[in-house]
Amino acid sequence: MRRLLPLAGGAWLAAFVAAPLLVVLVLALSTAAEGVPPFALPWVEGVNLEAFALVLTDPFYVESLGGALLVAGGAATLCLLLAFPMALGLTRARPSWRGPLLFALLLPFWTGFLPRIGAWIGLLRDEGWVNTVLENLGLISAPLPLLYSWPALFLGMLHAYLPFAVLPLYASLSRRDPALEEAAADLGATPWTVFRSVTLPLAIPGAAAAFLLVFIPAAGEYVIPELLGPPGTPMVGRVLWQEFFQNRDWPTAAALAVLLLALLLAPIRLFQRLGTSR
């Protein structure tokens, strides 16, 4: 049994991580063609580096990658800022309250992702609840363009990813030794100094995990920018979708996916180093 377990883990990794990656890589080296499926494999038409060349040299794709990283970074920062007080509050809540509070945090996952985003559309559209209420209160005379905007995009990101930021922060904050903070306070530190020089440094590994847990999926996000974001948001998820479905250029789409993955490996590596240095 003890020998079987790592074997099972290895098999799982091979089947669900390595194999799909290999397929994507092979696709990226294929030649786009008209047919079913719409490409010719490298061992038929030869290895084709055109897709990578296009993606690396055309500023359009480079911008979309940069745009995605910026938006993901912004979303992760926002989530972190909001998640920190939430996690801290959770650790300071009475133990009997923690269960229900955590439950409330996870409650949104009980509803499908698309209906929740759909609900935001219903709230934000021109004839939606927010605009209707504001108009009926006489605060505005024409509907505000809320939907398909940057704020709507970040609102959607925040809504979708906040729990992913709260949980690792909560885990690391709840493990901290309260004696450390008490000691600092006994030695005359103000509450702000305690927070800055004791609580915050203790939370750094949790914060890094929280940031990455939001940043990585957000960088490839397609649904939220498509449904809530401004038209033409230069995000790689949308560009990838466009190449795959509208231009039917599977190799270019695959090359973009490989590039995004390579870009995301850097922060993961950084995080690992952060983990081992402590």
Added chain:
Amino acid sequence: MLRRLLAAVLLTAPFVALQPGAASAQQATPPQATSPQAQTVLNVYNWSDYIDPYAIARFQRETGIRVRYDVFDSLETLEGKLSAGRSGYDVVVPTSEPSFSRLVRAGALRPLDRSAIRNWGNQDPALLRQVESSDPGNRHGAIYLYGTIGLGIRPDKVRELAPDAPLDSLDLLLKPENARRLARCGIAVMDSAIDVLPSVLRWLGRDPNTTEPRDLRAAEDALLAVRPQIRAITASGNLMDALANGEYCVVLTYSGDVIQAQARAREAGRGVQIGYVAPKEGAQLWFDMLAIPADAPNPEAAQRFIDFLLQPDVMAGITNQVRYPNAVPASRPLVEAAVRDDPNVYPTAEALTRTFTVNALAPAAERARSRSWGRFKAGR
């Protein structure tokens, strides 16, 4: 794709109770098998809200073939499935451009056996000729329904804000002085490069099928000039609901969507008037084609289904239901007068001469077009 899905399923359903005017999603319910011994199964993949449910029930009764009816809401979904192969569908309904022609060239469709489609000759030869630019020789598809691309407008609002603007031209949208005034009641454009850029090129007096970067640039500039006035660039399905609710007063989209929005607005009874404008500069014509995937499990049943649909009375029932014109002239007398005589549903012969179709573009040109569209959407 997702927008349309959401608009149709999620938005309308939960908010109907709270927004009395909201349109209700009317689904063509998949009919039940009529006989228990139904052996043959026909898998049909069609656009959502795009058939007369009675036609399917009748086909099942007459042939004993059980129909499994599935719907898609964007060409990307359909093409994605067919491109991967083994979709399992027997009859699909791609639009002439870009999907149908791409599928023809990719060899993803099975040539039709006309000897098995006795009603083939019911189709209007003039319309079939128009489709030949997508499918030389009309070998791979029969015409299901067709339509034009134009402006859905609220005439009363437009009159109020821009009394001197013409109501029969793309000037309404593309002349900045008009767009500036009409922005106050909402301008929207469907998010589809292939359905918008050719009309803009035509309005500029250039070839809608151009691959010249200079022409494409001119169309992009024309669109960018009114970009600040455009409130939404989104899937046509969303626009139909929003137009019916009165959220916009000028919308560039498919004719049939405008006509459906008109009907929904009338049902809602909130006094939203909607009209359709096929631009006098010449409207883009599109066709939805009945086709059989190359690897269809049951091509014989598929041919029978296509043959069945091309009957005048069946086609009339479909047009009455979905309000798009069909290509079977003999069905005209059986179509409700209100639909038949509406020049927005059935373009007049004179209007048809001014329409144009788009051609398939080479991949590089297609990428240039979608790039151009991306810049317009982003407003740069």
